[in-house]
Amino acid sequence: MAKDTKEKILSAALELFSQNGYAGTNIRELSAALGMGKSSLYRHFESKEAIWNALLDEMIAYYAERFGSAEHLPPVPESLEGLTQMTMRMVNLTIRDERIIMTRKVLTLEQYRDPRARALATKHFLTGLTEMFTRIFTGMMEKGLLRREDPQMLAFAYTAPISSLIHLCDREPEKTGDAMAQIEAFSRHFVKTYGGE
């Protein structure tokens, strides 16, 4: 029961922090969103900062479990078209999942204030995707699907533009349709440029 309430608190905190930031969120709003009294929150967390730290713990643990282990790597595509399709599937997931959106937003808002948020932001926005696609592209080169070039450079050149459009969707959700189309066009352009031998 206690575990469950804690989880609900962190979930509501994620929602509010991602909208208004840590400083812009107060305990009264948070407890109201949970339908409980302000003071009840303190049965589960000793302070507002403790809520933030627990939320960050959770985000770090989730990221490590979800993207950190090799077992969760997507399979190397069997074709160039497969790369585009896999990309669109991943992007769709990451752009539609409210929890992932809120995680990106909160990391964006707190990256200059909290060192752990900073480190996780860099993983989320840059190095994580690059490492993941470095492996994928290495596999695709071995299969002869991609030209043999520095796979890390290719992964960076591929993921950074996509990541920037994901940020655009977070910022201006009404542009999601256009952004998705642009990501697909970019992926096909990439495939045309680097595909085959």
Added chain:
Amino acid sequence: MAKDTKEKILSAALELFSQNGYAGTNIRELSAALGMGKSSLYRHFESKEAIWNALLDEMIAYYAERFGSAEHLPPVPESLEGLTQMTMRMVNLTIRDERIIMTRKVLTLEQYRDPRARALATKHFLTGLTEMFTRIFTGMMEKGLLRREDPQMLAFAYTAPISSLIHLCDREPEKTGDAMAQIEAFSRHFVKTYGGE
């Protein structure tokens, strides 16, 4: 004299807002940073929000004047090496200039809260650079320096990775050296891929 004080207030506000965000900054800090009493601020701005809006006005006007007019466009490079050199010069400027750094940070922090910050953020981080390099690449294609492909797609593929590394420098300044090296490597990779005919 009044104009001068207003300008100083906005300058100090930019510094604090970019560090702690709008909600995380209070009038006492701001006035202390200016070496003046809290109440004196209200001689120049009617509220904290008015300071924010004036700062945003200034940022919007500055952007329009600096990047919006065609006259401020950098010249089309005469060679592929020139593209890389021009890129490094621009990046160096944008990564070292404290005021530009703070502008990016404040737009990052307030993009979900303020519609005008949101719009300016998209210009700063995405469309502005893309449009600029679309023209540059169009010019380079006409000179035969670049393969004839969709210049807008090429501009997006070129600027988005660079922009993501600029964000990295804002977030983790100690990585600036590495980021600059990576930008240069990426630029040369791009030139090798798309250069010549």
Added chain:
DNA sequence: TTGACATGCGAACGATCGTTCGCTATACTG
């Protein structure tokens, strides 16, 4: 010189902040 205005200051206001307190109800332990 005088009067009006712009600009500065410290004190203080009411609102809101994070947090603590004392109390009650429920649920499990012996």
Added chain:
DNA sequence: CAGTATAGCGAACGATCGTTCGCATGTCAA
């Protein structure tokens, strides 16, 4: 059954927030 821990509540605390007030000073036009 008694006893203890858990989790909820409203009230209230002190700190801090944005803002206002009354007053002093300096400047400049009349």
